[in-house]
Amino acid sequence: RRLGRAHTWGLPALIIVTVFFTSWPLMIWAEPSSNTITAVENYWWWFLVTASTVGYGDFFPTTVGGHLVGVYVIIGGIVTLTTLFTRIAAAIDNAKGQRMKGQL
Amino acid sequence: RRLGRAHTWGLPALIIVTVFFTSWPLMIWAEPSSNTITAVENYWWWFLVTASTVGYGDFFPTTVGGHLVGVYVIIGGIVTLTTLFTRIAAAIDNAKGQRMKGQL
Amino acid sequence: RRLGRAHTWGLPALIIVTVFFTSWPLMIWAEPSSNTITAVENYWWWFLVTASTVGYGDFFPTTVGGHLVGVYVIIGGIVTLTTLFTRIAAAIDNAKGQRMKGQL
Amino acid sequence: RRLGRAHTWGLPALIIVTVFFTSWPLMIWAEPSSNTITAVENYWWWFLVTASTVGYGDFFPTTVGGHLVGVYVIIGGIVTLTTLFTRIAAAIDNAKGQRMKGQL
Ligand SMILES: [K+]
Ligand SMILES: [K+]
Numbered sequence: 409r410r411l412g413r414a415h416t417w418g419l420p421a422l423i424i425v426t427v428f429f430t431s432w433p434l435m436i437w438a439e440p441s442s443n444t445i446t447a448v449e450n451y452w453w454w455f456l457v458t459a460s461t462v463g464y465g466d467f468f469p470t471t472v473g474g475h476l477v478g479v480y481v482i483i484g485g486i487v488t489l490t491t492l493f494t495r496i497a498a499a500i501d502n503a504k505g506q507r508m509k510g511q512l
Numbered sequence: 513r514r515l516g517r518a519h520t521w522g523l524p525a526l527i528i529v530t531v532f533f534t535s536w537p538l539m540i541w542a543e544p545s546s547n548t549i550t551a552v553e554n555y556w557w558w559f560l561v562t563a564s565t566v567g568y569g570d571f572f573p574t575t576v577g578g579h580l581v582g583v584y585v586i587i588g589g590i591v592t593l594t595t596l597f598t599r600i601a602a603a604i605d606n607a608k609g610q611r612m613k614g615q616l
Numbered sequence: 617r618r619l620g621r622a623h624t625w626g627l628p629a630l631i632i633v634t635v636f637f638t639s640w641p642l643m644i645w646a647e648p649s650s651n652t653i654t655a656v657e658n659y660w661w662w663f664l665v666t667a668s669t670v671g672y673g674d675f676f677p678t679t680v681g682g683h684l685v686g687v688y689v690i691i692g693g694i695v696t697l698t699t700l701f702t703r704i705a706a707a708i709d710n711a712k713g714q715r716m717k718g719q720l
Numbered sequence: 721r722r723l724g725r726a727h728t729w730g731l732p733a734l735i736i737v738t739v740f741f742t743s744w745p746l747m748i749w750a751e752p753s754s755n756t757i758t759a760v761e762n763y764w765w766w767f768l769v770t771a772s773t774v775g776y777g778d779f780f781p782t783t784v785g786g787h788l789v790g791v792y793v794i795i796g797g798i799v800t801l802t803t804l805f806t807r808i809a810a811a812i813d814n815a816k817g818q819r820m821k822g823q824l
Contacts, residue, residue: 420604457775462566463777464777465672490597496795497799524708562670590701595705595708627812670774
């Protein structure tokens with residue numbers, strides 16, 4: 409059961425990490441160097457803000473190539489981050505249930 | 513079962529494609545030519561950013577007519593893209609389950 | 617069954633209409649007249665863009681009073697519009713199921 | 721049953737309040753004083769706009785430290801506010817069901 413639960417978190421987390429590290433070089437290649445979205449301190453922030461669907465608009469791709477990489481991040485990121493957020497919510501619910509039964 | 517699964521993806525995908533191709537000429541008609549949202553390289557990007565609820569604000573309609581087209585895209589796009597994203601998440605879960613049983 | 621289904625759409629729709637028409641005068645009262653968010657052609661657009669969580673940032677409240685009205689719209693609007701979107705998605709799924717059984 | 725229901729709302733609400741009050745001083749520490757996001761009248765608004773995934777972009781963190789606090793708010797806020805919104809939607813559904821049985 410523990411293995412199963414670890415596995416449940418594993419695949420979405422693996423996909424999100426893969427989408428992150430494969431989309432970054434593609435975005436660097438697609439966007440002009442004047443777009444600071446690809447800087448090491450900005451890309452992970454843009455990725456999270458996009459995958460969580462917050463979308464502040466402080467960073468976004470501007471070219472057709474960058475938009476295609478954006479599609480990849482939007483599909484790959486939203487699906488997996490939403491899955492992870494659902495898992496966290498379920499873990500909170502579970503902790504709650506166990507506490508009510510005096511197990512926590 | 514395979515047919516059923518294909519069908520499951522089919523209707524939301526059909527609706528999203530229909531909303532896309534019917535909303536585009538309407539948006540061209542409604543928005544002034546100064547709004548680059550209707551350009552071929554921008555409209556699909558705005559459509560995806562809206563349907564995924566990311567909403568960067570890099571493109572948006574500005575007229576009453578454009579906002580009415582926006583309502584159509586927001587309702588038609590969000591409902592169907594969320595359905596497709598849920599299907600992808602379920603497919604990932606399913607692949608996970610099959611791998612655990614040694615079938616993948 | 618038909619009555620029950622109509623009812624299912626009724627309460628969320630009623631709440632969203634109520635939140636819309638009660639929040640509008642409050643927003644007019646709270647925001648300075650320089651903020652065009654309260655104009656008749658803009659308020660419904662801002663309301664939909666907020667309730668759907670797209671949030672382009674083309675319109676938003678700017679005062680503490682306007683932010684309090686925003687809380688009301690965010691809670692009342694998101695909960696009910698998400699419910700309505702879920703109902704539409706279920707109706708699409710249902711139509712799909714019936715078509716497969718040759719009933720549509 | 722009433723106790724159980726109160727509990728159901730309690731833990732997500734407790735987490736969201738905790739994330740709010742622990743993230744605020746961290747954000748004040750991380751962001752330059754020129755960013756008005758940390759002002760008492762703005763921080764709760766930014767927090768709600770982020771946790772609800774609306775993300776207008778009227779306020780956002782700008783430094784690496786502020787982005788790290790943003791990660792904390794995005795994860796902690798979205799998971800718990802979505803849970804609370806789901807609870808509200810379920811309560812509306814429940815009220816609806818009881819009214820149909822003539823209990824309300
Ligand atoms: K946004
Ligand atoms: K958004």
